[in-house]
Amino acid sequence: MGAISGNLLFIAFFLYLGATITFTVSITGKKWRNKQGEINGNRWGLIGYILSILGSAFSIGYFITRWAYSGHAPVSNMFEYMTFLGIAIGIAFVIIYAIYRSNYLGLFTMPIVMLIIAYASMFPGEVAPLIPALQSNWLKIHVITTALGQGILSIGFVAGLIYLIRTLDFTKSNKQTAALELIMYSIISLVGFILVGSIFNAMNYEATFAYVNENDVDAEMIYNLPALVGPNEGQLLTEGKMEPLFDAPAIILANDLNTVIWSLLSGIVIYWLLRLVLRKRIGGAIQPIVKGVSPQAIDEVSYRAIAIGFPVFALGGLVFAMIWAQIAWTRFWGWDPKEVWALVTFLFYAAYLHLRLSKGWHGEKSAWLCVIGFAIIMFNLVFVNLVIAGLHSYA
Numbered sequence: 001m002g003a004i005s006g007n008l009l010f011i012a013f014f015l016y017l018g019a020t021i022t023f024t025v026s027i028t029g030k031k032w033r034n035k036q037g038e039i040n041g042n043r044w045g046l047i048g049y050i051l052s053i054l055g056s057a058f059s060i061g062y063f064i065t066r067w068a069y070s071g072h073a074p075v076s077n078m079f080e081y082m083t084f085l086g087i088a089i090g091i092a093f094v095i096i097y098a099i100y101r102s103n104y105l106g107l108f109t110m111p112i113v114m115l116i117i118a119y120a121s122m123f124p125g126e127v128a129p130l131i132p133a134l135q136s137n138w139l140k141i142h143v144i145t146t147a148l149g150q151g152i153l154s155i156g157f158v159a160g161l162i163y164l165i166r167t168l169d170f171t172k173s174n175k176q177t178a179a180l181e182l183i184m185y186s187i188i189s190l191v192g193f194i195l196v197g198s199i200f201n202a203m204n205y206e207a208t209f210a211y212v213n214e215n216d217v218d219a220e221m222i223y224n225l226p227a228l229v230g231p232n233e234g235q236l237l238t239e240g241k242m243e244p245l246f247d248a249p250a251i252i253l254a255n256d257l258n259t260v261i262w263s264l265l266s267g268i269v270i271y272w273l274l275r276l277v278l279r280k281r282i283g284g285a286i287q288p289i290v291k292g293v294s295p296q297a298i299d300e301v302s303y304r305a306i307a308i309g310f311p312v313f314a315l316g317g318l319v320f321a322m323i324w325a326q327i328a329w330t331r332f333w334g335w336d337p338k339e340v341w342a343l344v345t346f347l348f349y350a351a352y353l354h355l356r357l358s359k360g361w362h363g364e365k366s367a368w369l370c371v372i373g374f375a376i377i378m379f380n381l382v383f384v385n386l387v388i389a390g391l392h393s394y395a
C-alpha cells in the first residue's frame with residue numbers, strides 16, 4: 001500500500017507537469033495553430049484543465065492509500081503536510097478555474113503545486129507511528145481544514161502575482177520592482193533547496209553532532225547538508241565532514257536553520273545566473289507572457305479566492321486548533337510560535353478583506369496584500385515550523 005501511494009503521487013506530479021505544458025501552449029504556442037493561423041488556446045486550456053483534474057484525482061488517491069497504510073491522516077510531518085498543501089492548491093485551482101476559465105492562472109499555479117510537492121519530497125517520507133500528542137481525531141479535523149484554507153488562499157497569491165507582473169513597469173528601478181524581484185528570488189530559493197538537497201541525498205551525505213538541547217539535555221542531531229551552522233554546544237561525531245562556522249542557540253533547531261541558509265545561498269546563485277542569461281529582471285522577462293491578462297479580471301480572481309479561503313483557514317487554523325489545544329494541553333491559547341503566526345495570518349487576511357471592502361483597496365494595493373499574505377503563510381510553514389523550537393516542532 002505504501003508503494004501504491006508513492007506511485008500515485010508520482011503520477012500526479014507528472015500530470016501537473018503535463019498541465020503546465022498545455023497551459024503554456026494555450027498562451028504562447030506557435031506550432032499548434034488552426035487553419036486560420038490562430039492558437040486554439042481554449043482547446044489547449046481545456047486539455048490542461050483535464051490534466052489538472054486528473055492530477056488532483058491521483059493525488060487524492062495518494063492521500064487515501066497512505067492514510068489506509070499508516071492508519072492516520074497523512075498530515076503529521078513536514079513531508080505529509082507540505083505534500084497535502086500542494087494537493088490542496090491543486091484542488092482549489094480546479095474549483096476556481098471552473099468559474100473563471102483563466103489559462104494564465106493554470107500556467108502559474110501548476111508549477112507552484114509541483115514545486116511544493118518537490119519541496120516536500122526533500123523531507124523524510126517514511127510512515128511513522130503518531131506521537132501521543134497527535135493521536136486524536138482533531139489531527140485530521142484541524143490540520144486538513146487548515147491546509148485546505150491555505151491552499152485556497154494560495155490561489156489569491158498566484159492571481160496577485162500575475163497582476164503585479166502584468167502591470168508593473170520593469171524598465172524603472174523602484175520599490176515595487178525590487179519587492180517583486182525579492183518574491184521571485186524566494187521562489188527560486190525553493191528550487192535551490194530542492195537541487196542542493198537532491199545532490200547531497202544522492203551522495204548519501206550525513207553528519208552527526210552531539211549537542212545540548214533546549215531542555216539542557218545531551219542529545220544527537222543529524223545533518224543531511226554540510227554544516228554552516230552547528231547545534232548548541234555541538235561536537236561533530238562523524239569524521240571527515242565539514243565543521244560548522246558557528247553554533248546556534250538552544251532554542252533554534254540548528255539542522256533546519258542550516259537547511260534554510262543553504263536554500264537562501266543556492267537561491268542567490270541561481271537568481272543571478274538567470275539574471276545574467278536573461279539580461280533583465282525575472283519579472284520583466286515573464287511580463288510578455290502575461291500581456292493578454294485582464295488586470296481587472298485577475299484582480300477579481302485574487303479577491304474571490306481569499307474571500308473563500310479566509311473562513312476555511314480561520315475555522316481550521318484558529319477555531320479547531322484552540323479546541324484541540326484545550327483537549328491536549330488544557331488551555332485554548334499558549335503563545336506558542338506556531339499559534340502566534342497562525343493568529344498573525346488570520347489578522348492579516350482579515351485586514352485585507354476590510355481594506356478591500358471598506359477602503360476600496362483594489363488593483364495593485366490588493367495584489368501586494370495577496371503576495372504578502374502568502375509570504376506570511378510560507379514563513380510560518382518553513383521558518384517557524386523548522387527553525388524555532390516549540391510545541392509544534394514535531395511537524
